[in-house]
Amino acid sequence: MKTAIFYLLVGLGQIFGQDMKVFGKSNEESYAGKIVRIEIGENSLTNGQSFKFWERILERASDEEAKGIIFDLDTPGGLAFPTEELMTKIANVGVPTVAFVNPNAISAGSFIAVSTDRIYMTPGSKIGSSGIIDGSGREIDPVRRAKLESYFGAQIRYIAKQKGYNPEVIEAMMFLSDEKRVIGDVEVKPGSLLNLNSSEATRMMSDGPLLAQAEVNSLEEVLKAEGWSDQEVVTATPTGFERLAWWIAGFSGVLILVGLGGGYLELKTPGFGIGGIICLSAFALFFFGNYMAGNMAGYELAALFVIGIALIGVEIFVIPGFGVAGITGLVLLVGAVVFSMFDGVTWQTYQWGGSEEVSFADALRKPAMNLAIGIFGSLFLVFLMMKFLPKVSFIDKTMLPSSLGRGNGDDQEVEAGALFGRTGIAVTDLRPNGKAEVDGTLLEVLADGVFLEKGDPVRVISDDGMGVTVKKVED
Known part of the structure; x- marks a missing residue:
């Protein structure tokens, strides 16, 4: 069902894409021979949808043989595990990559920067302070910290060496030390992490700049430094299709509300009518949107949702009382709806990193809010239908x-x-x-x-x- 809807919308996108620019790749110009600019802003590295989007852009840039990729960075950091996975994809993309620190690449942002071939920084910009903390910003217990630093340290040292950066600089950004450290001519006090400003990061050492190539004032200067001044720059943006999926997922609570309201209306009308159509359409959009937005909705959860409805139906129409079948069906139905709204990247981060970076409560917060909107909103909607629908002549004729x-x-x-x-x-x-x-x-x-x-x-x-x-x- 979801596959059919997917291809239907893609088909509509191809039909309307050139004139109305609604969906799909019909709106995306080729990256061949061009510079692809990827913006990583303040909240980008905390948004699971962003990682899915960047992975698609990197794959396109590689497949279409882009001339280069520039990461325009202004971020205080974000999720460590997804960033570590993105680092590997950047390092191995097969296209020249550049980081433009404009003006901050802090914490996970510095991980992105050292995954690229070269780094440029605006005057006064900063990079570093990459220690790992839990999702609430609190300190991690020593054993857990040691395990995480060992894991991330090995990967980041490998990528830094692959890209020609000094591993000691990266380690000073990531790891605390009880001793004073001197990186270049920058002193890092005991118990502190290295954070470099633009003049420090670009200072020339015996084997080249400490970290970044040069201070630049604009993107145009980055292009000039890389010899890309004559190349067309394309800023990566989500397609209309991706925006549609994100919009649908963002209104999951409303779709639950409409679906439940439609189900109630269907129970009050003979045969299969407008209520059933509304109910099925709302939940089909719910699963489709969350699936395409990168949430955990999929065939398995959609199947559990259907099984839950079937068990509740058996309980109502076949088995007297409200027992095992009804309770099991209700649990499956609610569970399928809730887990379909879980951000896939956030849930994966929780599984990888436990509660140190993302707690179960963090992952559950948005789905629970949407479920509450759906349930309480549908109760209010049912109240309105009970009060006003019998007075509507068209509806009254279709009701039992x-x-x-x-x-x-x-x-x-x-x-x-x-x-x-x-x-x-x-x-x-x-x-x-x-x-x-x-x-x-x-x-x-x-x-x-x-x-x-x-x-x-x-x-x-x-x-x-x-x-x-x-x-x-x-x-």
Whole structure:
């Protein structure tokens, strides 16, 4: 289903791309022979969607034989594990790469910089302070820190040496020491990390600059220094298709709200109608958008969602009471919805790094907020539908009537509220929907709270125009 929707939207993008510029690669000019500029801003390295986007851009630049890639950096840092994986991709992209520190490449930002072939810095810019901390900025316990520093240190030293940077400079940025260190002519005090300004990073040593090639005032000066002045520069931007997926994922709470509201409307209308269409469309968009945005939504979670609905249906219509099937179905349904909204990169970081960088609460926060919006919003929506939909002539004609004709099939009109307090008998099992005879009229009713058996005496406790709710009359 998701694959069909995907190709449908791609097809629409190809149709409308040239004139309306809506979706897909139809809007993306070739990178062949051009300089690709990738912006890494303040919050970029904390956003899982950014890493997926950069990986795609690097792959395109390599496949289309771009002339070079410039990383325009102004970042205080971000997620260490995804950045480490991105470093490897940058180092091995097969296209000349340059870092433009404009004006900060702090923490994980410095990792990106040392993955490139050369570094340029604006006057007064800074690079370094790359020690690993947990997701809240707190210190890590010594054993855990030793393990993380050993892991990251090995990878970053390898890449730094591969790119021709002094590993001692990188280690002084990453690792604390109880002793005073001198890097070039920069003194690093005990218990501190190295952070270089532009003049320090570009200072010439016996074997070349300490870290960066030169101070530059603009991107144009970077291009001139690299001999790329005559090359066209293309700034990498998300396609309309990617923006659509991110937009859909961003409104996951609203889609849950609409889906649940549509499900309620479907229960109140005969056959398969507009409510079912709304429900299926909302949840199809929900899974599709989260999948394309790089979240954890996939075929497996979509299947669990369907299984959950099926189990709840079995509990309602086949098995009396609310037991194992219903509870299991509810857990599967809610679990599938929640985990589909988990950011894939954030969850992977949690699995790799445990709670030191990203806690389970951090990963759960946004999905839980969207779920709350969906549930509480749908309750309010159901209230509005109960209050106003019976007054809408078009909707009223499609809704299940309060009463069903008996004998010759003719409908008997029952005024909303007229049945309140009346008694009757269940003529089918109520699980929780079914039929009851009240004052000689056969009605579609809903049992309140528990399932009832055929023949149970009932009393009408609600008749609001949207339906009749009954409760068992106790002896």
